[in-house]
Amino acid sequence: MVYEERNIWASLIVSVIGMAVYTILVLQQAAGGPLDDVDWVPLMLWTIGASIVAAIVVSIVWGMLAGMRDPEGVGKSDQRDRDISHMSTRVGQAFLVIAGLGVIVECAFQVDWFWIANTMFYGFALSSIVGGVASVIAYRRGLV
Template sequence: MVAEERAAWAGLISLVLTIPVYVVVLVGASDPTASWLPIMLWTIGAGIVLTVLIIAVWALIARAREGDAVAATDIRDRDISRMGTRVEHAFLVIAGLGVIALCAVSADVFWIAQTMFAGFAVSAFVGGIARVIAYRRGLI
C-alpha cells in the first residue's frame, strides 16, 4: 500500500471517529446553538491531529516492514488524487448551494455552519471512499 492510499484510509478512519463524537457532544450540550463553535473547532483540530498521527504511525510500521519502497509514488497516485479531489469538489459545491439557500431564507448562523460542516464531512468521506476504490479497483 502506497503512502497516498494510507493517507486516504487514515482520513476515513479519523472522520468515522471524530464526526460521531461531534454529534454526540453537540446534542449533549445544554444549548447547542450557543456553544457550537468551540465544539466544531475542537473537532476539526482533533480530526487533523488524529489523521496526522495515524499517517505517521502507519508510515513507520510500513517502512519497518517494507523498507524504502513504501514511499515510492507514480502517475497512478497523481491521477487517483485528482479524481478524488474532483469528487470532493462536487460535494462541496452541493454544500455551498445549501448554504446559499439557507442564507437566502435568513436561517440562523448555527444551521448555516452545521450545513457547511456536514458538507465538508460528506465531501471528505466520499472523496476518501472514491480514492480507496480507485486504488483497489483502478481508475475507470
C-alpha cells in the same frame, strides 16, 4: 498498500470518527432541547483541530510501521496515485458545491448561524469521506 492509500485510509477513519464525535457532543449538549441553542463553536473548532492532529498522527504511525516492513516502498508515488488523487478530488468537490449552495440558500432565508455552520461542516466532512471512499475504490478496482 502504497503511501498515498495509507494516508487516504487514515483521513477516512479520522473523518468518520470526528464527524460522529461532533454529532454526539452536540446532541448531548442539546439534551433534547433546540439544537441551535447549543454552544457549537468550541465543539466544532476542537473537533476540527483534533481531527487534523489525529489524521497526522495516524498517518505518521502507520507510515513508520509500514517503513519497518518495507523501507524501500515508503513515500513513493507514481502517475496512478496522481490520477486517483485528481479523480477523488473532483468527486469530493461535488459535495462541497452542494454544501456551498445549501449555505447560500440558508443565508437567503436568514437561517440561524448554527445551521449554516453545520451545513458547511458536514459538507466538508462528507466531501472528505466520499472522496476518500472513491480513492479506496480506485486503488482496489482501478480507474475506469
